[in-house]
Amino acid sequence: MHPLNQLEFSSRIAKRAQYEAFEFTLVSEGVQIRNGSHEHPGEHEYLVRSDDGVPASCTCPADEHYEGACKHRVAVAIRRPLVDAIATKVDPKVVAPDGGRIDTPADPSENGPVSDEECSECLDDFPCWECVRTGKKPLPE
Structure with missing residues (x-):
C-alpha cells in the first residue's frame, strides 16, 4: 500500500x-x-x-x-x-536526491585500459554516462 x-x-x-x-x-x-x-x-x-x-x-x-x-x-x-x-x-x-541510487564508479584500473572503441551512445567528443561510469572513457577536460 x-x-x-x-x-x-x-x-x-x-x-x-x-x-x-x-x-x-x-x-x-x-x-x-x-x-x-x-x-x-x-x-x-x-x-x-x-x-x-x-x-x-x-x-x-x-x-x-x-x-x-x-x-x-x-x-x-x-x-x-x-x-x-x-x-x-x-x-x-x-541515494541520490531524487531517491535513485548512486552507483560508485568502478576503479578504471579494474576495467582494463581506457577504450577507444566506438559506443553508439557516445557523441563525437563526449562519452555517454555508462562509458564514464564504468571507466571505459574519461570525461573531456
Missing part, C-alpha cells in the same frame, strides 16, 4: 507538499527536509522519521500541534523512492 494512503491530511497540505521547494537529505535517522521556499531555509529544516515505510513523525511544530500529517511527512510520502530508502535502511551515501 502506498504511504500516502496511510496518512490523513488536507488538500491544502497535499498542495503545499507538492509545490514548495523541499530539499531532501537521507540521514541515518530518516529524511532531513529543508524548505527552500522560505527566505531563511536553514531555519525551516526538520527530520521526518518513518515507521514500517510510512512517514510517522516530523520535528516541525505543525506535526506536534495539529491533527493529521504535516506537509513535510506528506512531501516525503509523495516521493516513494525516499520512503523505500528509509524502510530498507539504505546507506545515505548511495
